[in-house]
Amino acid sequence: MTAIQIIFILSALVILGAAVMVVSTRNLVHAALYLVATLFGVAVLYAILDATFLTVVQVVVYIGAIAILFIFAIMLTRREMRDQGEQLNKGWGAAALIGLLTFGGLFMLLNNWRGVNATAAALPSGFDGVVELGTALVSTDAFVLPFEVASVLLLAALIGAVYVAGTKK
């Protein structure tokens, strides 16, 4: 057990425990706050994986914006402090079965795959993920098209959200 493995296991426990709470807690505000815990654990994993830029983006954008938007939406739509009644629908047994089967299937798939025991190569000295990202995002033989399409996606989301949620005058 190295220190990094212990950090990984701790954050994995936080991620999975909080994820289970997200789907099972009755109070939606708590569910959103557990989602923040999950997202934070994922940010730690990014840090372990040397994806420094993604770590920052995860905390600033995912936790700082998306999770907050969830809390806004919950406050806009709930009637009481605590949601009454059953929070799971009638088919939750089947849903649990499908979830377990998905996990089992993925696990089997991973078991039969040889690449699963790959080890990470050391980062080359002077490797800067952000520089690499910036170059890849706008170079014509890499990802310039997804980059521009992303702005179209954001445009569509902006117009859609303003139109759908906007108040009629």
Next chain:
Amino acid sequence: MIPLSWYLILAAALFSVGLFGVLARKNAIAILLGVELMLNAVNINLVAFWRYGSLASIAGQVFAIIVFAVAAAEVAVGLGLVISVYRRRNTVVADELDLMKW
């Protein structure tokens, strides 16, 4: 050193939990929370494959950023729809929105 399989199994478990949330929760916002969990599982996989594959191509991280953009767009429009439905029908329970169901 952490083997790649740890990340993949964790991501598989997170994805399955998210899938359960999407299928089993009644509240539309809770369903979207489940979708967020699934997107994060995918992102863990993408970044892990980048780190354990060839470092020369940064595709994994670029995909992860695109997934961030998709997640933000999905949340913005999805929650907008939920709020709009709530104002018209006064409910956020997905089962009660059965106007199109025969």
Next chain:
Amino acid sequence: MLFEYIAIATLIVLAVIVALIAIGLGELFGPKKKMEEKSMPYESGMTPYGPGTRRMPVRFYLIAVLFILFDIEVVFFLPWAIVFRQLGLFGLIEMAVFIAILLVGYIYAWKKGALEWE
């Protein structure tokens, strides 16, 4: 390789400890007399009325959505800005196209009145 993060980890641990100490001291030494008035929500001295969870106006949501989408835009800006000098004119044009597309949405939101607050 994780040594760069020790500062952040220390900060998080210290923040948790300080918060625990602050709450713990209050729990340990604070007098605890339960009264009806004490457990009421604090509303600047008034007696609170109605449920404390009035629906917020949807304007808050619109502002939050605008914030989120332009936040994501910044995520694309930052790596580009760092390598801007190496990219030259071509990179500038690409980013101009990116911003021009998003500007359409911004103008739409503006015309639609999403930025107004009455």
